[in-house]
Amino acid sequence: STARITIDRDFTVGEVPRRLFGSFVEHMGRCVYTGIFEPGHPSADERGFRRDVLELVRELGPTIVRYPGGNFVSGYNWEDGVGPVDERPTRIDGAWHTIETNAFGLHEFVEWAREADVEVMEAINLGTRGVDAARALVEYANHPAGTAWSDLRRENGAEDPFDIKVWCLGNELDGPWQIGHKTADEYGRLAQEAGKAMKLVDPSIELVAVGSSGSGMPTFGEWEYTVLGHVYDEVDYLSLHAYYQEHDGDAKSFLATAVDMDYFIESVISTADAVGAKRKSRKRINLSFDEWNVWYQTGLDTPDQPHNVGKQWRKHPRLIEDEYNVTDAVVVGTFLNSLLRHGDRVTIANQAQLVNVIAPIRSEEGGAAWRQSIFWPFARMSQLARGSILRTAVTSDRIDTAKYGDADAVDVSATWDEESGRLALFLANRGLDETADVSVKLGGFAASAITRAEVLTVPEGGDRFSSNTQDAERVGLTPLEGVSVEGSAVTLRLPALSWAVVEVA
Ligand code: AHR
Known part of the structure; x- marks a missing residue:
C-alpha cells in the first residue's frame, strides 16, 4: 500500500501533555505483590521494591501512575494501608476475591514512585465511602503539619507532605460490577461534594470525575452529561476507560480499533463541551483516559481468569496475565497515536496496568522480569514525544x-x-x-x-x-x-x- x-511546523495540536504516558498500579493479582514489591526477592531493596522491575519501569518511562485501583479502590479503606506494617489488618478484597494483607500501602507507593521517578495519581473510594474519608486522605497526604491527620503521616515516617496533585473521584461507578455502583445522579452529587471538600483542604489539587467504563456501556453519553451537570465547576477532568481485543480471528478489525478510541474521545469532548455551553461556562473539562489497553476478556479459560480464580481466597493470585503478541503491539502503537493526536484535550492517560496484570512488564515470583511486545511503542513514545x-x-x-x-x-x-x-x-x-x-x-x-x-x-x-x-x-x-x-x-x-x-x- x-x-x-x-x-x-506551524500546524500544531498543542504541547505534548507529558501525563499522557501514564500507567496504573492496582492491588490486583500480581501487580503490587510479586510485581513491584517482593521482599525476599534477590533483587529487592531493603523496602522490598524489586530493582529488576524498577529498572524496566524506568526504561518504559511512565510519567504518572494511578493507584491503588481500579475496582479494588471501591472497597478499600486507605487507613488500612498506613502505620506500622505488623499492625495493619488483613482484609477481604471483594473486587478480585483476594486476601489483602496491606503490607503495601500509601507510604510504600509514594516511596516507590519516587524511586521510579513518576508522579502519583491517587484514586479515592467513592464506592463504599464518601466525603469524610476523602477529605481526611487529602489532609493526611498533603497538609504540611499540625493537624491530627497530617501529624499521623509524620508519625508514620513521612515528615514532608506527599503533595499529590491528581485525584480520581472513584472508579467505574457506572459499572454494575463495581462495589457501590451508582446512578449518574447519585454519583454526580457524591463526587461534587467529595471534590468540594477535598479542594477545601488543598485547593491546588486536580480532580478527575468518573466517566464511562467503555463506549459500549448502555449509559454512555447520558452518564457523562448528567455527571458533568453536577461536577462541572469542581472537577478538571473526566475519565474514559477502554479495553480491546481480537475477536474470532478478525485481525483486520482489531488492528483498526483505534478508530473506536478516536470516536470515544471525540464523543466525550463533544458531551463535555455541550455541558459547558449550556452553563455558559468558559471552562473546558479535559479528558483523563485513565485505563486503556488490549485485554483478552473473552474467549480464554486460562487459570488466571477472574472466574477461575474466584473459587478460593488467596493472596495475590495470578490474574489476567495476558501474553502480548506482535499484533497487540501494533494496536497499542495506534492507541498511543490516537491519544497523542487528541493531546489538546486528552491530557492524562494511563495504560492499564504496569506489571503482570495486562501489562508491558512481566515478573515471576523469585524469578526474572521481562518486557512484553507492547512495551516498545510505549517506551519509545514516552521517550521521544516531546515539544509540540x-x-x-x-x-x-x-x-x-x-x-x-x-x-x-x-x-x-x-x-x-x-x-x-x-x-x-x-x-x-x-x-x-x-x-x-x-x-x-x-x-x-x-x-x-x-x-x-x-x-x-x-x-x-x-x-x-x-x-x-x-x-x-x-x-x-x-x-x-x-x-x-x-x-x-x-x-x-x-x-x-x-x-x-x-x-x-
Ligand atoms: O484494569 C483492570 C480493571 O479494569 C480495573 O480494576 C477496573 O477499573 C477495570 O474494569
Missing part, C-alpha cells in the same frame, strides 16, 4: 474492516521538539500482508539527518502471534532500513504488520 503524510504535537494530513490506502468500516492502512502521529531540534514520527502499518510505502512532506523544517529509525514487526521465523517469554524476548525493535530524507521529504517502507519510530533532525 502507499501513504502520503503532510505535516507543517503536529497535525497530520494523511492520504493512505484504506483497509476494509467488518467492525469499523474503512480505516487508513497507515496510522501516524508526530511531534516536534524545538529544544532538541528533533521531529518524531510514530507509524503503524495495519496491513497484515502488504508493506507500506510512505512519503512524508515536511513543511517549515530543514531536516538533514535520520537520527533514529526502528521497527517492531514479525520476528524471523515467527508470525503475528509471536510473543516474549522470560527466556526469550523475540519481539522488539530492530533497525528500519532504507529511510531517507531529502530536503523536505522523508521516504520509508514499513513492513507488513509493523510499528515504527523515525526521528529526523
Whole structure:
C-alpha cells in the first residue's frame, strides 16, 4: 500500500501533555505483590521494591501512575494501608476475591514512585465511602503539619507532605460490577461534594470525575452529561476507560480499533463541551483516559481468569496475565497515536496496568522480569514525544474492516521538539500482508539527518502471534532500513504488520 503524510511546523495540536504516558498500579493479582514489591526477592531493596522491575519501569518511562485501583479502590479503606506494617489488618478484597494483607500501602507507593521517578495519581473510594474519608486522605497526604491527620503521616515516617496533585473521584461507578455502583445522579452529587471538600483542604489539587467504563456501556453519553451537570465547576477532568481485543480471528478489525478510541474521545469532548455551553461556562473539562489497553476478556479459560480464580481466597493470585503478541503491539502503537493526536484535550492517560496484570512488564515470583511486545511503542513514545504535537494530513490506502468500516492502512502521529531540534514520527502499518510505502512532506523544517529509525514487526521465523517469554524476548525493535530524507521529504517502507519510530533532525 502507499501513504502520503503532510505535516507543517506551524500546524500544531498543542504541547505534548507529558501525563499522557501514564500507567496504573492496582492491588490486583500480581501487580503490587510479586510485581513491584517482593521482599525476599534477590533483587529487592531493603523496602522490598524489586530493582529488576524498577529498572524496566524506568526504561518504559511512565510519567504518572494511578493507584491503588481500579475496582479494588471501591472497597478499600486507605487507613488500612498506613502505620506500622505488623499492625495493619488483613482484609477481604471483594473486587478480585483476594486476601489483602496491606503490607503495601500509601507510604510504600509514594516511596516507590519516587524511586521510579513518576508522579502519583491517587484514586479515592467513592464506592463504599464518601466525603469524610476523602477529605481526611487529602489532609493526611498533603497538609504540611499540625493537624491530627497530617501529624499521623509524620508519625508514620513521612515528615514532608506527599503533595499529590491528581485525584480520581472513584472508579467505574457506572459499572454494575463495581462495589457501590451508582446512578449518574447519585454519583454526580457524591463526587461534587467529595471534590468540594477535598479542594477545601488543598485547593491546588486536580480532580478527575468518573466517566464511562467503555463506549459500549448502555449509559454512555447520558452518564457523562448528567455527571458533568453536577461536577462541572469542581472537577478538571473526566475519565474514559477502554479495553480491546481480537475477536474470532478478525485481525483486520482489531488492528483498526483505534478508530473506536478516536470516536470515544471525540464523543466525550463533544458531551463535555455541550455541558459547558449550556452553563455558559468558559471552562473546558479535559479528558483523563485513565485505563486503556488490549485485554483478552473473552474467549480464554486460562487459570488466571477472574472466574477461575474466584473459587478460593488467596493472596495475590495470578490474574489476567495476558501474553502480548506482535499484533497487540501494533494496536497499542495506534492507541498511543490516537491519544497523542487528541493531546489538546486528552491530557492524562494511563495504560492499564504496569506489571503482570495486562501489562508491558512481566515478573515471576523469585524469578526474572521481562518486557512484553507492547512495551516498545510505549517506551519509545514516552521517550521521544516531546515539544509540540503536529497535525497530520494523511492520504493512505484504506483497509476494509467488518467492525469499523474503512480505516487508513497507515496510522501516524508526530511531534516536534524545538529544544532538541528533533521531529518524531510514530507509524503503524495495519496491513497484515502488504508493506507500506510512505512519503512524508515536511513543511517549515530543514531536516538533514535520520537520527533514529526502528521497527517492531514479525520476528524471523515467527508470525503475528509471536510473543516474549522470560527466556526469550523475540519481539522488539530492530533497525528500519532504507529511510531517507531529502530536503523536505522523508521516504520509508514499513513492513507488513509493523510499528515504527523515525526521528529526523
Ligand atoms: O484494569 C483492570 C480493571 O479494569 C480495573 O480494576 C477496573 O477499573 C477495570 O474494569
